[in-house]
Amino acid sequence: MLRYVLHRLIVMIPTVIAISVVTFVIIQLPPGDFLSAQISELQAQGEGVQTERIAYLRELYGLERPLWQQYLQWAWGLLHGDLGWSFEYDRPVTEVIGDKIFLTVVISLATVIFTWIVAFPIALYSATHKYSWGDHGLTFLGFLGLATPNFLLALVMLYFANVWFGTSIGGLMDPVYLDQPMSWGKFVSVLQHLWIPVIIIGTSGTAGMIRRLRANLMDELQKPYVVTAKAKGLPPGRALVKYPLRMSLNPFIADIGNLLPDLISGSALVAVVLSLPTTGPVLVRALQSQDMYLAGSFLMLEAFLVVIGVLISDLLLAWLDPRIRFSGGQAR
Amino acid sequence: MTVEPRQPPESAGLRPAGNSEHWVDPEPWQVHREQPLTPEQERYYTASQWRLMWWRFKRHKVAVASLWVLVLFYVVVVIAEVVAPYDAQTRDPLHIHAPPQPIHLFHEGRFVGPFTYGYQMTLDMTTLKRIYEADRTMVQPLRFFCRGDAYRFWGQWPGDFHLVCPAEGGTFFLLGTDRLGRDMFSRILYGARVSLTVGLVGIAISFALGIILGGVSGYYGGWIDNIVQRLIEVIRSFPMIPLWLALSAALPPTWPPIWVYFGITLILGLVDWTGLARAVRSKVLSLREEEFAQAARLLGAKPRRIILRHLVPSFMSHLIASATLSIPGMILGETALSFLGLGVRAPMTSWGVLLNDAQNVNVVAIYPWLMLPVVPVIIVVLAFNFLGDGLRDAADPYS
Numbered sequence: 001m002l003r004y005v006l007h008r009l010i011v012m013i014p015t016v017i018a019i020s021v022v023t024f025v026i027i028q029l030p031p032g033d034f035l036s037a038q039i040s041e042l043q044a045q046g047e048g049v050q051t052e053r054i055a056y057l058r059e060l061y062g063l064e065r066p067l068w069q070q071y072l073q074w075a076w077g078l079l080h081g082d083l084g085w086s087f088e089y090d091r092p093v094t095e096v097i098g099d100k101i102f103l104t105v106v107i108s109l110a111t112v113i114f115t116w117i118v119a120f121p122i123a124l125y126s127a128t129h130k131y132s133w134g135d136h137g138l139t140f141l142g143f144l145g146l147a148t149p150n151f152l153l154a155l156v157m158l159y160f161a162n163v164w165f166g167t168s169i170g171g172l173m174d175p176v177y178l179d180q181p182m183s184w185g186k187f188v189s190v191l192q193h194l195w196i197p198v199i200i201i202g203t204s205g206t207a208g209m210i211r212r213l214r215a216n217l218m219d220e221l222q223k224p225y226v227v228t229a230k231a232k233g234l235p236p237g238r239a240l241v242k243y244p245l246r247m248s249l250n251p252f253i254a255d256i257g258n259l260l261p262d263l264i265s266g267s268a269l270v271a272v273v274l275s276l277p278t279t280g281p282v283l284v285r286a287l288q289s290q291d292m293y294l295a296g297s298f299l300m301l302e303a304f305l306v307v308i309g310v311l312i313s314d315l316l317l318a319w320l321d322p323r324i325r326f327s328g329g330q331a332r
Numbered sequence: 333m334t335v336e337p338r339q340p341p342e343s344a345g346l347r348p349a350g351n352s353e354h355w356v357d358p359e360p361w362q363v364h365r366e367q368p369l370t371p372e373q374e375r376y377y378t379a380s381q382w383r384l385m386w387w388r389f390k391r392h393k394v395a396v397a398s399l400w401v402l403v404l405f406y407v408v409v410v411i412a413e414v415v416a417p418y419d420a421q422t423r424d425p426l427h428i429h430a431p432p433q434p435i436h437l438f439h440e441g442r443f444v445g446p447f448t449y450g451y452q453m454t455l456d457m458t459t460l461k462r463i464y465e466a467d468r469t470m471v472q473p474l475r476f477f478c479r480g481d482a483y484r485f486w487g488q489w490p491g492d493f494h495l496v497c498p499a500e501g502g503t504f505f506l507l508g509t510d511r512l513g514r515d516m517f518s519r520i521l522y523g524a525r526v527s528l529t530v531g532l533v534g535i536a537i538s539f540a541l542g543i544i545l546g547g548v549s550g551y552y553g554g555w556i557d558n559i560v561q562r563l564i565e566v567i568r569s570f571p572m573i574p575l576w577l578a579l580s581a582a583l584p585p586t587w588p589p590i591w592v593y594f595g596i597t598l599i600l601g602l603v604d605w606t607g608l609a610r611a612v613r614s615k616v617l618s619l620r621e622e623e624f625a626q627a628a629r630l631l632g633a634k635p636r637r638i639i640l641r642h643l644v645p646s647f648m649s650h651l652i653a654s655a656t657l658s659i660p661g662m663i664l665g666e667t668a669l670s671f672l673g674l675g676v677r678a679p680m681t682s683w684g685v686l687l688n689d690a691q692n693v694n695v696v697a698i699y700p701w702l703m704l705p706v707v708p709v710i711i712v713v714l715a716f717n718f719l720g721d722g723l724r725d726a727a728d729p730y731s
Contacts, residue, residue: 018566029582147713149664151671152706158693159703265571269668273691283574284672287581299578303569310569 004318008311019303020078024071027296078300084293086286093297096282101301104278107201108263108305110194112256114202115209120252123213128240130218138210145207151269154200158273197274201267205259212255216248250321256313260306385649388726395722398715405712409525416518417496417504419481420681424503424513427451429699430464432508432516439471447473448504461698472502508701510689519681520705526682528712530597530666531659537601539655542608547639549609550616557613564606575603576665580674589680596675600662611654615647649727657720660713667709683709 065073077084083093122142126135220226221244229239271280279298286295369377379387390396408415424430433448450470454463480497484490498504507516549560567575579599583592619625620643628638644651669675670684671691678685686705690696696703 014562015565015569018562019569022566022570026578026582029579030584143714143717144710147660147717148710149667149713151668152687152709155687155690155693155696155703156706159696159700162693162697261568261571265573265575268571268574268577269672272672280574284577284674287577287674288672290581295578295581299570299574302571302574306569306571 001318005315008314012307012311015307016304019307020075020300021071023296023300023303024074026299027074027292028067030290030292083297083300086291086294089291089294093294096294097279097297097301100277100279100282101305103276104264104267104280104302105305106190107194107197107267107276107278108260110198111202111205111263111267112259114198115205115259116252118202118206119209119213123210123217124240124245126210126214127217127221142207142210145203148203149269150200150204150266151273153203154197154270154273157196157200197267197270197276200274201263201270204266205262208262209252209255209259213248213252216250217244220244220247250317253313253316253320256316257306257310260309264302264305381649385726389722392722392725394718395725398718398722401711401715402719405524405528405708405715408521409528412521412525413483413485413491414493415495416515416521417480417494417498417506418515418518419483420514420519420522421679422481422514422518424509424515426453426513427464427503427505427509428513429462429511430503430505430509430513431699432701433466433503433505435474435506444471445473447471448498448502450502470502472499472504474504475499507704508699510686510702516686516701516704519686520683520708523681523683523686523705524708526593526676526680527663527666527684527709530593530600530682531662531716533594533597534600534604534662535655535659537598538605538608538658539651541601541605543612543640543644543651545605546609546612547616547644550613551620551635551639551643553617560609560613564609567603567606570603572603572661573665573668576600576669577672577674579603580669589677592675592677593680596666596669600665604658604662607658608651608654611651612644612647615650616643619643619646649723653720653723653727656716656723659720660716663709663713663716 074084081094083097085091086093086096089096122138126138129135221240223244226239226244229243230236234242267276267278268280268283270276271278272284275281279302283295283298286292286298376384413419430451430453433451435446435448437443437446439447449466449468450472451464452467454465455461456463475497476495478494478497479492480494482490482492496504505515505517507520509515510519545560549557576599579602580596583595587595616639620638625638625642628642633642666675666682667684667687670682671687673688675684676682683705687703690702690705
């Protein structure tokens with residue numbers, strides 16, 4: 001097991017490096033560098049340009065030097081927790097990001113758990129009551145969940161909450177707690193607001209999960225050992241839970257790797273619509289104003305989160321399934 | 333089907349009585365004479381693979397219905413100018429934020445044919461909200477196959493023929509108007525042109541990339557395979573929509589709209605090919621050792637020919653099915669990008685651009701019809717999902 005963990009960790013390193021290169025390229029993509037854009041904007045407004053400050057920032061980010069040196073400097077900063085300077089907020093990126101990454105993780109985790117809790121019984125029912133009315137109805141609901149884009153669902157729910165209850169369901173906490181440090185009251189308030197984005201973000205993932213688990217379970221239920229078990233008089237409940245269910249559970253965990261990018265990318269848009277204090281709205285704003293260090297940092301951190309998530313799911317899977325543990329992760 | 337067992341010809345006296353020796357018919361045995369094929373079987377066994385797939389596909393009723401829905405949508409895309417009662421840019425300053433006008437058939441118990449009641453607008457002086465009330469005296473019968481707003485068909489040929497137009501001097505806002513008094517229904521039709529083609533162009537790019545990179549990766553294996561696999565892993569690590577957002581934010585703001593459109597499709601395709609490439613790779617990996625691939629290799633075929641002529645066609649149907657399933661993702665991607673103002677830009681219209689107006693919930697609460705472009709998005713995405721599902725079932729007609 002230790003060998004496997006080490007192997008996975010080492011494989012991770014080049015991936016993370018490649019991710020950082022891609023991120024850096026994206027940061028560099030917009031034509032012109034952000035400083036010259038800012039200078040010209042300031043001049044257009046007729047304001048005096050603080051020459052020494054510009055010179056300092058130029059020096060700090062080494063804008064005169066070749067690209068690969070700039071990349072190395074940026075990556076070196078990343079390793080030390082220095083994510084660069086946000087020109088929009090005029091503050092270090094780390095300060096802007098603050099607890100937004102944390103809240104993104106909280107929402108993503110809550111959504112994964114929600115997905116499991118909902119998908120599990122439904123898939124079980126669908127697979128055991130194949131082609132019944134319940135199965136067809138649930139399948140259709142699943143498709144609808146898959147087809148309805150999350151951010152539009154958020155918009156529609158926002159609208160109906162406004163019409164029916166006259167309240168706004170946006171935000172992630174009571175406005176009172178907005179800029180306050182973490183406290184019990186804030187925690188409770190977050191919990192009270194959390195379920196709406198979790199349901200909205202979770203719908204599409206849940207639908208996909210149901211379909212996969214149902215397909216897996218149905219494959220498993222046709223295998224001879226299940227027939228044998230039934231023929232030998234095992235009660236139906238046990239004949240379902242004892243082996244077929246365990247076998248089809250693998251995707252539940254393996255899917256975290258697929259689910260996580262979807263969740264984060266879906267939540268980015270939902271967060272914009274519901275104005276949640278997560279990474280999404282800040283990322284979109286940063287991109288709209290071409291504040292590329294801030295945007296790049298978010299992209300980097302989100303991709304990193306996904307890599308970590310995949311790592312965790314792989315380790316869990318290896319712990320669960322000896323076939324993967326011993327073949328070095330090739331069995332998946 | 334019952335088959336009469338052939339009796340030994342007793343009349344010939346070939347069979348001595350009391351002798352239980354096994355009798356063998358000297359005639360050659362032909363299965364088709366023993367068990368003649370019914371016409372249905374005949375048809376089934378001689379049908380080509382694509383025909384078999386079509387039969388299998390037809391059994392999936394929902395998928396067939398979805399296919400028709402999509403055909404309808406795409407026909408409308410082609411002739412949007414003719415179907416739309418207004419031009420996408422026609423502004424009616426007298427009808428800003430007008431609610432949808434229902435079509436009536438009877439006026440005061442008398443049949444008039446399809447018509448709308450004209451709107452009387454009053455301005456609420458405290459909220460400055462425009463209030464529209466149907467004026468029961470203004471009966472405005474719709475005109476069909478008529479001349480209305482001038483347009484340039486596909487931006488080329490001038491014309492003014494419409495399937496349906498408002499009455500002379502009247503209005504016909506089936507789905508209401510937006511903040512500039514433009515007809516939502518017409519704009520949704522025009523918007524479909526961008527929203528529905530983005531997916532097709534994007535999937536073409538991602539298809540080409542997926543087949544080439546996946547094919548090369550699976551065929552050669554070794555370090556090439558390794559590099560492509562790492563690349564795929566890296567791209568898949570990025571959450572898709574933020575990556576799309578970042579790339580489209582990098583499109584220069586000075587570009588004309590049509591370039592932006594192609595830029596967006598390129599971005600959608602560049603990020604999406606990984607799934608297809610993985611599918612192609614695993615298929616090529618398992619097929620490259622088959623006899624027919626060996627034979628091609630021994631006959632001196634180049635790798636490119638082997639991959640494209642021999643390997644890819646044998647799983648083309650699977651590829652088409654999975655490509656169909658990834659079109660909705662692209663349509664949603666474009667909608668999301670434009671919704672946030674990072675996608676297709678103003679003079680061009682797409683469903684995402686239309687929804688951009690509905691971003692603010694206060695606006696939506698007062699003018700709910702601005703949310704209507706959600707409906708075609710959901711219908712199209714659902715239809716593509718069902719179609720892809722049916723195609724996937726049909727892709728393996730021998731199973």
